[in-house]
Amino acid sequence: xxxxxxxxxxxxxxxxxxxxxxxxxxxxxxxxxxxxxxxxxxxxxxxxxxxxxxxxxxxxxxxxxxxxxxxxxxxxxxxxxxxxxxxxxxxxxxxxxxxxxxxxxxxxxxxxxxxxxxxxxxxxxxxxxxxxxxxxxxxxxxxxxxxxxxxxxxxxxxxxxxxxxxxxxxxxxxxxxxxxxxxxxxxxxxxxxxxxxxxxxxxxxxxxxxxxxxxxxxxxxxxxxxxxxxxxxxxxxxxxxxxxxxxxxxxxxxxxxxxxxxxxxxxxxxxxx
Numbered sequence: 001x002x003x004x005x006x007x008x009x010x011x012x013x014x015x016x017x018x019x020x021x022x023x024x025x026x027x028x029x030x031x032x033x034x035x036x037x038x039x040x041x042x043x044x045x046x047x048x049x050x051x052x053x054x055x056x057x058x059x060x061x062x063x064x065x066x067x068x069x070x071x072x073x074x075x076x077x078x079x080x081x082x083x084x085x086x087x088x089x090x091x092x093x094x095x096x097x098x099x100x101x102x103x104x105x106x107x108x109x110x111x112x113x114x115x116x117x118x119x120x121x122x123x124x125x126x127x128x129x130x131x132x133x134x135x136x137x138x139x140x141x142x143x144x145x146x147x148x149x150x151x152x153x154x155x156x157x158x159x160x161x162x163x164x165x166x167x168x169x170x171x172x173x174x175x176x177x178x179x180x181x182x183x184x185x186x187x188x189x190x191x192x193x194x195x196x197x198x199x200x201x202x203x204x205x206x207x208x209x210x211x212x213x214x215x216x217x218x219x220x221x222x223x224x225x226x227x228x229x230x231x232x233x234x235x236x237x238x239x240x241x242x243x244x245x246x247x248x249x250x251x252x253x254x255x256x257x258x259x260x261x262x263x264x265x266x267x268x269x270x271x272x273x
Contacts, residue, residue, distance in 0.1 A: 002079065002097050004107055010052070011093045012083055013059040018093075020054035026069075026077040026099050046071065048187070050079075061085045064166075064192015066115075068096075068136070070145065070173050072184035075101035078145075080113060080136065084192060098141065106141070113138055121152040123167075128155070128193040130167045145175035147186055165194040 001008040002022040010022040031044040048069055058064075062083050070078040080096035096108035118133040134147045154169025166189065173184040191197050 001105075002095075002107075004095070004109075006105060006107060010095070012054075012056075013062060013091055013093050015059065017056045018059055019056065020052050022050070022052040024051070024069075024079060024097075025049045026079070027071065027075075048077075058083075058197060059091075062091060062192075063196045065189070065197075066131070067189040068134075068147065068186060069188075070147070070184055070186040072173065072177070072182050074177060074180070074182045076143075076177065076182075078136075078138075078143075080108065080115075082110075082115065086196075098138065098143075108138065112140055121149075123153075123155045125155060125157055126165050126194050128165065128167075130155070130190050130193055134188075142178045143175070144177075145173055145184075147171045147173055147188065149188070164191070164197065166191040167193070 002024065003010045008021045008023050009019055011019045013019075026048050028047040028049060029044075030047040031042070034041045034043045048071060050069070063086050064084055066082045066084065068078065068080040072078070077099040078096065079099075082094045083091035085091060090110065092110055094110045096113060098106040098108060100106070114135075114137040116135045116137075117131040118135065119131070120129050121132045122129045132149055132152060136145045136147065137143070148171060150170040150172060155165065155167045157165045168189045169187070171186045171188050173186045175182060
């Protein structure tokens with residue numbers, strides 16, 4: 001459970017409502033069958049699942065975010081996000097979570113984390129320039145990590161769906177923690193480098209308050225609806241919910257009540273995705 005109080009309420013900017021509910025399953029045993037043109041292959045591994053939902057937009061000064069997730073060989077995991085302003089500065093409400101091997105976690109404030117960028121890559125498709133290599137330092141736990149994309153060209157141009165262009169992809173990780181070398185794998189998401197992120201997509205279609213679910217897992221938890229009086233474009237048929245809405249707390253009411261907690265037990269288990 002992310003957030004300063006570790007209750008899932010993750011503040012994203014100054015003011016009431018600029019927040020989300022956010023939780024992660026950072027080390028899930030995964031197995032299945034991969035279907036390819038060359039046949040079916042049994043696969044197994046370790047997965048990371050995020051679920052984040054909100055009823056708010058970015059603040060007026062924010063354009064996007066840099067988001068990092070890391071799984072280390074020493075069984076620590078790291079989630080970190082940096083909300084970026086129009087002038088390139090990082091929002092004070094940027095934060096993260098370090099998950100220990102025993103499942104307990106440490107909330108990381110912006111001032112707890114140092115992020116340095118070492119390179120750039122320009123997309124031949126969009127022309128956007130994205131940062132490409134990073135050093136992350138967390139002095140309080142003596143952690144230093146170097147992240148590098150597995151390949152540079154991992155930009156997503158979603159003209160036929162959300163119409164948002166952003167970079168999202170796999171990175172390799174190496175570094176040290178408390179004097180011991182470690183390595184791992186990670187995933188990075190970079191938004192707002194082509195256009196300011198706006199959750200009304202495309203122009204005549206908006207995700208209405210209480211129905212926006214920004215997820216890093218398998219899909220939305222509420223239908224896209226047009227603004228009143230505007231027909232839904234044919235390329236955007238209504239998206240059916242993948243979970244019953246009753247299994248999710250109302251984002252609008254929850255964000256008005258900071259003490260509200262996410263569902264627990266079986267109800268919570270039904271919410272992801």
